[in-house]
Amino acid sequence: MDLFGETENWETKLKPILKKYKGKKHPLDYHNIYQLLVMVVLSAQDSDANINTISPALFDKYPTLNSLSKTDLDTFLPYISKVRNHGTKANWLLEIAKTIKNDKDIPLTMAGLTALKGVGRKSANVILRESHKPAEGIIADLHVIRVAPRIGIVKENKDGNKIEKDLMQVLPKNIWSEIGMAISFLGREICRPKPKCEECLLTDICLYYNTVILKN
Template sequence: MSLFENESVWAEKLNPIISKYKDKKHPLDYENLYQLMVMVILSAQDSDANINKIAPALFKEYPNLEVLSTATFDKLFPLVSKVRNFNTKASWLIEIAQTLKTDSNIPTSLPELIALKGIGRKSANVIMREMKAPAEGIIADLHVIRVAPRIGVIKEAKDGNTVEKRLMETLPKEIWGEIGMAISFLGRETCRPTNPKCPECPIQNDCHYPLKTI
């Protein structure tokens, strides 16, 4: 059997993790689309846990885009200073707020989201998945970049855009909306970088990683 199989085969093999993680909320502790967008931007090259820690104070001061649009860097700085690359991210947030003006103008389509500063394809796919917008791509975060090749779905790649492209070429569109986050959750909980919990894995019988460990 080939290591890389057609989309119908992999769709069936990945169904157990899609079923397990379908509709499970992203680890970012957001309450609405505005908070999700801000937290996704801040979380780039940072941890979800760190963003969850700084979020309450940030949103108490800036509860929506209308208020955020009045922010200056000096006022926003103390609230995001513990975030990686906070200088750039703070500037992005202020620019987005001044562009969109109100929460009701936040888009949920891929082209409109990636047109905003600080939002790439991965971030846009996360926002769309959480808002249940029709999928136009597949989430390819650090966990997906690591786990998808380990499972055997795609060949190894170093960047998220390449991983996303290969997954989109391999998997049917009807599972795009959930499969990225399902693989991400699998990587967070079970398919760890070291000492993965293979006996607990829902797709252990179809995963190619054990073949490399024999």
Template sequence: MDLFGETNNWVTNLAPILEKYKGRKHPLEYKNLYQLVVMVVLSAQDSDANVNAISPSLFEIFPNMKRLASSNVENLIPHISKVRNFATKANWLIEIAQTIQEEKNIPLAMETLTALKGIGRKSSNVIMREAGVPPEGIIADLHVIRVTPRIGLIPETQDGIKVEKLLMQILPKTIWGEIGMAFSFLGREICRPKPKCEECPINTICTYYKINKLN
């Protein structure tokens, strides 16, 4: 599906947001790969801001994967109790830590990341993007799920896996590593539930803008 010509035109159409957001660090305020993995797990169905708020004290107690692996769910829960589904996430994190043991063993491939409890494709794509490894998919968070149908890139769906699959079919792999976060940042800052269309760098190719702002 391509509403604006050949599929490859999307690279040109999306160039303004790729340029605007390329290389920008994820909003999770992590300091190393271990912290990123933990925070990505904690942020599922919760806000990055909330996870950022509880993380400094969490990492004072659990500064590395080895320390987390030597602990248990009961000790971890008090430090993440302000996060949604904290009990389930505590179990996931302890299992991840005990499986990996040390930071050097953190996997950086889709198959091995998604084999870990609590880490799906979206989380894996975030970890791989932030680690700078070649992408195997496209980040499809709630912002991407909102933005991509709105601009006319894909049909509307709330299924993140379907969104990713559709985007991977349409967009060339050369931009997979950055385009997901570009859409996400656009959704956080401009293409919000109530969009700021006049500020959008890609409003000229946006279906929503054409229908709602130009008519």
């Protein structure tokens, strides 16, 4: 088994999770791309569940990017006060709103999205996937960072951008759009920090299962 080489047929090996999670909506409970943009910025170093909790009141007050562009920091802050690093994120979001102004002008390319304050490659990949735009990378959230090396697709690394780069080298481009989210859902549901291997669809090809679990 070539653990980290490009000779592995990962598209075939990962087909069970690609099939299971194909097209499944991101756990952030958004209803349009404006909401998703705001929520991915807020969710950095915070939980999707927490952002889902505060978002109804936030979007009731600010239903569009244009409405957000017309507010000020003191008025905006109470709506996101329960979010981690809310002060910094508030400034980022107000700058984004004042720069773009209208929902229809939200850029849907990697370069356009990552030019915005608070939007890194992970967030941009999520927005591109959810808006059905061509993938320019692979979602590498904290679940993917944990799970992809466990399976044996790439070597372990704490840097999401490095994990993404390594994944892009070994996975065919035609699965980029779905595979990151599929691995993320696997990590959320089954391949937890303490994995539930008995429920996993990938035990036959998983490095961790075959080298750690089976030998204990």
